[in-house]
Amino acid sequence: MTDTIEQPVDDTTTRMNMIQAINSAMDVTMARDPAIVVMGEDVGYFGGVFRATAGLQKKYGKTRVFDTPITECGIIGVAVGMGAYGLRPVPEIQFADYIYPALDQLVSEAARLRYRSGGEFTAPLTVRSPFGGGIFGGQTHSQSPEGIFTHVSGVKTVIPSTPYDAKGLLIAAIEDNDPVIFFEPKRIYNGPFNGHWDRPAENWSKHPGGAVPEGYYTIPLGKANVVRAGEAVTMLAYGTMVHVCAQVVADTGVDAEIVDLRTLVPLDIETIEASVKKTGRCMIVHEATRTSGFGAELAALVQERCFYHLEAPVVRVTGFDTPYPHSLEWAYFPGPVRIGQALKKILKD
Amino acid sequence: MPEESDVVDALSNLKPLSLHVPEPKFRPGDAVDFADVEVPAAGSVRRPDTLAPAQDFTDLAYTMVRVLDEDGQAVGPWNPQLSPDRLRRMLRDMAMVRAFDERMFRAQRQGKTSFYMKSLGEEAVAIAAAHALDDEDMCFPSYRQQGLLIARGCPLVDMMNQIYSNTGDKLQGKQLPIMYSEKRFGFFSISGNLTTQYPQAVGWAMASASKGDTRIAATWCGEGSTAEGDFHSALTFATVYRAPVIFNVVNNQWAISSFSGFAGAEATTFAARAIGYGIAGLRVDGNDALAVYAATAWAAERARTNAGPTLIEHFTYRAEGHSTSDDPTQYRSAGEPTAWPLGDPIRRLKDHLIALGEWDEDRQAAMDREVAEAVKTAQKEAEKNGILGHGLHQPLDTLFDGVFEEMPWHLREQRQQMIDEETASGRPWARK
Numbered sequence: 001m002t003d004t005i006e007q008p009v010d011d012t013t014t015r016m017n018m019i020q021a022i023n024s025a026m027d028v029t030m031a032r033d034p035a036i037v038v039m040g041e042d043v044g045y046f047g048g049v050f051r052a053t054a055g056l057q058k059k060y061g062k063t064r065v066f067d068t069p070i071t072e073c074g075i076i077g078v079a080v081g082m083g084a085y086g087l088r089p090v091p092e093i094q095f096a097d098y099i100y101p102a103l104d105q106l107v108s109e110a111a112r113l114r115y116r117s118g119g120e121f122t123a124p125l126t127v128r129s130p131f132g133g134g135i136f137g138g139q140t141h142s143q144s145p146e147g148i149f150t151h152v153s154g155v156k157t158v159i160p161s162t163p164y165d166a167k168g169l170l171i172a173a174i175e176d177n178d179p180v181i182f183f184e185p186k187r188i189y190n191g192p193f194n195g196h197w198d199r200p201a202e203n204w205s206k207h208p209g210g211a212v213p214e215g216y217y218t219i220p221l222g223k224a225n226v227v228r229a230g231e232a233v234t235m236l237a238y239g240t241m242v243h244v245c246a247q248v249v250a251d252t253g254v255d256a257e258i259v260d261l262r263t264l265v266p267l268d269i270e271t272i273e274a275s276v277k278k279t280g281r282c283m284i285v286h287e288a289t290r291t292s293g294f295g296a297e298l299a300a301l302v303q304e305r306c307f308y309h310l311e312a313p314v315v316r317v318t319g320f321d322t323p324y325p326h327s328l329e330w331a332y333f334p335g336p337v338r339i340g341q342a343l344k345k346i347l348k349d
Numbered sequence: 350m351p352e353e354s355d356v357v358d359a360l361s362n363l364k365p366l367s368l369h370v371p372e373p374k375f376r377p378g379d380a381v382d383f384a385d386v387e388v389p390a391a392g393s394v395r396r397p398d399t400l401a402p403a404q405d406f407t408d409l410a411y412t413m414v415r416v417l418d419e420d421g422q423a424v425g426p427w428n429p430q431l432s433p434d435r436l437r438r439m440l441r442d443m444a445m446v447r448a449f450d451e452r453m454f455r456a457q458r459q460g461k462t463s464f465y466m467k468s469l470g471e472e473a474v475a476i477a478a479a480h481a482l483d484d485e486d487m488c489f490p491s492y493r494q495q496g497l498l499i500a501r502g503c504p505l506v507d508m509m510n511q512i513y514s515n516t517g518d519k520l521q522g523k524q525l526p527i528m529y530s531e532k533r534f535g536f537f538s539i540s541g542n543l544t545t546q547y548p549q550a551v552g553w554a555m556a557s558a559s560k561g562d563t564r565i566a567a568t569w570c571g572e573g574s575t576a577e578g579d580f581h582s583a584l585t586f587a588t589v590y591r592a593p594v595i596f597n598v599v600n601n602q603w604a605i606s607s608f609s610g611f612a613g614a615e616a617t618t619f620a621a622r623a624i625g626y627g628i629a630g631l632r633v634d635g636n637d638a639l640a641v642y643a644a645t646a647w648a649a650e651r652a653r654t655n656a657g658p659t660l661i662e663h664f665t666y667r668a669e670g671h672s673t674s675d676d677p678t679q680y681r682s683a684g685e686p687t688a689w690p691l692g693d694p695i696r697r698l699k700d701h702l703i704a705l706g707e708w709d710e711d712r713q714a715a716m717d718r719e720v721a722e723a724v725k726t727a728q729k730e731a732e733k734n735g736i737l738g739h740g741l742h743q744p745l746d747t748l749f750d751g752v753f754e755e756m757p758w759h760l761r762e763q764r765q766q767m768i769d770e771e772t773a774s775g776r777p778w779a780r781k
């Protein structure tokens with residue numbers, strides 16, 4: 001295990017699930033910086049439908065942690081205005097599937113404010129939103145729209161895969177002066193998911209990523225994490241898929257190098273390049289639909305930079321180009337079989 | 350923060366601003382008293398001519414149309430004078446919705462499906478509207494108007510098949526439970542994304558008008574959903590083109606954990622949203638089936654005579670959790686549902702029928718048994734087609750149907766890949 005994470009300042013660690021880690025990130029930063037405000041549908045008194053903001057209103061008061069009207073364009077537009085005043089808003093969009101009404105405020109406004117105002121105004125927002133499937137949520141509680149945001153210039157996109165990463169990355173995102181989309185893989189809120197939906201669910205209590213410092217620490221944006229070193233093939237993944245890849249690798253005994261990207265924009269191209277040049281093979285795994293997904297960008301980059309080191313075509317393993325189905329969820333999900341088959345193919349080529 | 354305000358005072362001599370954040374009256378543990386909910390006497394609100402321009406009755410957006418009084422009598426100008434037979438059918442439809450909800454909620458708890466949403470306490474809103482509209486009128490509902498389907502005679506088995514995502518589900522398990530689509534019953538495909546149906550209803554109504562049709566459209570959303578931009582786009586289009594559409598805002602006081610104050614209810618009513626747009630606005634007692642019927646019929650007559658759109662706020666109460674995923678004891682007082690001043694819509698219509706001498710407790714009990722039995726029978730029938738669960742899925746190859754009319758090459762390739770995966774998994778699933 002290589003780890004690019006610097007030592008935490010306060011190293012008293014506790015077992016946390018990802019929701020608790022995210023909650024702790026907001027708690028720790030709010031205590032340090034009075035400019036931080038948390039807002040969104042049901043995030044106040046109730047503490048969010050996934051309980052990620054539980055207890056924060058009680059601790060920091062209603063003007064720093066508040067419920068909002070149900071209008072996503074309103075939430076983001078208001079956050080942009082608060083940012084213009086000098087606050088540091090952390091809006092929640094209840095599900096990534098409901099972020100579309102906010103697209104204009106995100107794409108045309110938040111993402112371009114610094115550029116178009118000559119730096120007079122910035123949008124230091126961190127938009128938190130649960131994303132991804134595997135919970136029988138049907139097409140409006142399962143989507144992975146990260147590729148829509150990585151396509152937009154001026155916004156950063158971050159996706160954690162463990163409670164430890166979630167806290168460190170979220171603190172870094174909140175402190176970042178540019179808008180950040182922070183997608184939380186809800187399938188792994190309560191425990192790592194290895195892709196075997198028919199096996200008992202695990203929780204974070206035994207996973208190394210479930211040990212989380214209680215205090216302040218950051219994981220820099222733009223730094224990938226090599227979660228498993230290997231020689232045979234590079235697997236690029238993020239969020240839930242990191243764990244599914246790890247299980248396939250454990251089951252097949254393939255000596256794969258698994259790179260957890262953690263931040264899609266800005267991307268840690270050096271880590272990717274070094275890994276692919278070493279292994280000569282690159283497989284990209286994401287749950288989002290395939291066409292114009294972030295995997296397409298990764299494939300292009302690897303091809304541009306590592307072409308003469310490649311011993312096989314770059315392979316993408318993704319969700320299918322259909323809406324996320326309800327009952328056939330597990331036929332849609334890029335699980336162990338799909339990844340295993342792709343692994344076989346790329347090693348043969 | 351005294352130091353900060355001192356600074357402000359010294360600089361400008363102005364008082365510091367403060368931010369208002371709404372707070373509901375009651376939280377868990379609080380005793381509930383709804384004395385400040387203004388409930389005008391039944392029959393006390395005037396009923397203007399349907400052809401009158403919207404600005405002539407702005408007062409109707411701030412009061413409450415009520416027909417059923419405390420003694421079960423139907424009174425005042427809004428009394429729709431319905432036949433006892435119609436009243437009994439409305440009563441039975443409401444009871445059916447309640448029995449259906451009860452059973453399907455339990456099915457979710459038993460692990461037979463992933464999700465369910467009840468409409469307990471709000472049954473009159475959908476049922477009375479369906480009775481007042483023509484069956485040919487087009488409905489663009491939210492997820493809480495299952496009553497429209499039941500009133501229009503959609504077979505319960507079909508609804509359950511959808512809830513179970515089973516082999517009898519004509520949506521092929523593609524949608525979350527209760528996100529029905531029933532074109533044959535004038536019921537638009539339900540979206541999980543709030544208020545998208547509002548402008549769509551206006552578009553349908555504009556199309557109907559432009560084609561010289563006679564059918565109108567009706568749409569529903571919750572009070573929380575009125576905050577979405579689509580709500581306001583819809584009202585703008587509707588007023589500009591005088592679209593033959595009825596906007597229903599179901600104000601059940603709560604949007605998941607957020608009380609109506611987060612949609613603006615501290616400052617005004619939802620019916621009053623209509624005024625700024627020049628649209629007719631009515632506020633009705635949503636637990637009074639006759640008031641809902643009368644308001645809908647009035648709005649329908651306006652729409653059918655090209656007099657323009659109407660927005661109806663149905664003042665009601667969400668008596669249970671938002672959905673099977675919700676626990677309302679976390680954020681509101683458990684005393685609210687029973688203290689709600691407008692009562693139970695089923696009991697109120699029942700009392701009215703009894704007062705008319707057209708009904709009695711025995712018949713009510715027999716009807717309750719009969720609807721419960723009908724729901725149970727339908728459930729048994731539906732479960733023959735399977736329940737949601739691993740191993741009883743839709744035929745695998747249906748996953749790719751319906752993305753496009755014709756399947757492009759990349760989807761054909763992906764479908765083959767999926768079938769190869771299934772073969773490799775050694776656990777073949779059901780096929781078409």
Ligand SMILES: Cc1ncc(C[n+]2csc(CCOP(=O)(O)OP(=O)(O)O)c2C)c(N)n1
Pocket residue numbers: 041070072094098101493541542543570571572573574575599601603604605667671
């Ligand atoms: C665009 C969008 N944002 C958020 C949600 C999540 N959500 C589902 S229902 C709901 C509350 C809606 O409340 P209300 O409009 O009052 O309707 P009710 O549930 O009370 O019938 C929320 C926030 C959603 N489905 N779609």
Ligand SMILES: [Mg+2]
Pocket residue numbers: 571572573599600601602603604605667
């Ligand atoms: Mg509501």
